[in-house]
Amino acid sequence: MKYVIIGGVAAGMSAAMQIVRNKEDADITTLEMGDIYSYAQCGLPYVIGGEVERTDKLIARDIQTFREKYGIDARVFQHVKEVDTKQQLVKGEDLEQQQSFEIPYDKLLIATGGSPIIPNWLGRELKGVHALKTIPDLESMTDDLEGVNDITIVGGGYIGLELAENLIITGRRVRIIERNDRIAKMFDEDMTPLIHEEADKHGVELCLEESVTAIEGEKRVQSVITDKHQYNTDMVIAATGIKPNTDFMQHTGMHRLDNGAILVNRYMETNIKNIYAAGDCATQFHRIKEIDDYVPLGTHANKQGRVAGQNLAGQAKAFQGIVGTSILRFFDLTLAKTGLSENETAAMNFPYDTVVYKGSDIAGYFENKKPLHVKIIYRTDTDVVIGGQVIGESGADKRIDVLATALFHRMTISDFEDLDLSYAPPYNGVWDPLQQAIRRAT
Incomplete structure (x- = not known):
């Protein structure tokens, strides 16, 4: 064979x-x-920030x-x-x-x-225009960073946010140009203020509802032009999917x-x-x-x-599918999502409702507790949980994996409330924030 x-x-x-x-x-x-x-493409942005020593x-x-x-x-x-x-x-x-x-x-x-998609911008062939998907892409970008102080990222999705964080760590000025009215559009609108505040806190300039029309410069990038403004910049990174x-x-x-x-x-x-x-x-x-x-x-x-x-190899094995789980670090926040957002739910014409809850990552009486923002989406015709978003400085990763497991097994809000989740004050409240949220839906 x-x-x-x-x-x-x-x-x-x-x-x-x-x-x-x-x-x-x-x-x-x-x-x-x-x-x-056989290399880990998802680790590439962290080479820029220095958390991964080198590409090998x-x-x-x-x-x-x-x-x-x-x-x-x-x-x-x-x-x-x-x-x-x-x-x-x-x-x-x-x-x-x-x-x-x-x-x-x-x-x-x-x-x-x-x-990576690099839109057909006028000037896209100039030195200093990059996209990131492979180790050679990264090496080209890092070789080009010497003397670069101002960087424009086009696109506010996963790669755009990860690059922004790691480039800010290196001491450079970073702006994100996003054609929508918010970055991280995979999250629902009511979660957006948390993400925008984090960007502002760390000095990321957000240029929203703008579309890039051209890149200008003589041999090398000098500015990027949108349908609203012109920005002087030393490098442009396309993070548009x-x-x-x-x-x-x-x-x-x-x-x-x-x-x-x-x-x-x-x-x-x-x-x-x-x-x-x-x-x-x-x-x-x-x-x-x-x-x-x-x-x-x-x-x-x-x-x-x-x-x-x-x-x-002749061994019958079926792929069991996905539920749409993702997570990323954006400076001090963890942004985590699984299942459908409200927009995706509405597009599928599912009858649904949502519940939003602000709790803490550990027992509420600890001085070092961190806020945890939870949103859960469920179908009103079946009570099956179909989506969730968790944002916080600590504990979001644990909760999103619990939610993803619940979605994979098509659990209802009643099933979820009955889960036997771990509890000790340094790790959780007696009711996990996910269950606190679910209880408000029952």
Whole structure:
């Protein structure tokens, strides 16, 4: 059995290792467009801030380990341009050797990930314009930081906020330009003041309801122009989302979403025989929406890769789906979310209600307690909990994981109130803040 995997990072190498462990004498070829395998992309912003010493700390396994220990034909600088689904051939170019290749496969996994979107701004080609997705992206950005004092981040989502924090730590001035009326729009509007106050507290300039129209400078960035203002700046970082790397499959008849994400079933199979897909280039089944969604996160990529590898090796394994859990640190705050926001709930036409509660991370009589802001969303027709948001300096991570577990198992507000959660005064109140919130809904 000849296995070919396109992509050598999270999903691709998770799958490859499952094949190695479950299929004796497997013939595996992996094709990576860059020259770095199996690294933690989510850790990249923290190299800038100094919490991660250097980029090689992010590499889980190097190429030689895959080749020598596991017998994988791990290739680098392989640009896949086409898949012949009838002849079962992967075609492309070896960028180092500057020659074309054709590789036959019995089973193929597409794990090509996604690429950052840099909008078609006038001046986007100037030196000092960056995006962050890979180690080479980071190295290019950090090499360019010398002499840079003022940085403009376009986009106020996860990457934008993480970059803002880590760049502020280095002593630079940072502004975020966001076309919406608030940053962190994945959270509901009533949680926004907490996030905006934290940005202001740490000196992040927020430029809201503005859209970038052009970048100006002579060879290098000197200013960024929006539909409202012009800002002098030394660097522009696009943090405006990612696009699945699937254009090379567009003429194959493969089913994809409008954004290019490959539609897969629970076994990571595409609609084309012997072809699977996983990770940031594929869809994820959303357990609450009950639709194929696109939520590109490292956790999903690793899980989907593992499931794909088991199925490729002949062991039937279904991906159980996601509930939409995410978390990030923004200076002193932890911002955590799971399930649906109010906007997402309304878009699904679910009947719902919400409850908001302000408690503390530990017993309320402790002097060092920290405020914890909790919001829970539940369906009024079934009482099933379908979403939650928790923001605070301490304890938000613990609570969001409890909520995510409840959502995964479709618990009702009554079920949630009955949970036997841990209690000791240095860790919690006798009623956890989540249950305090839930009790207000019953």
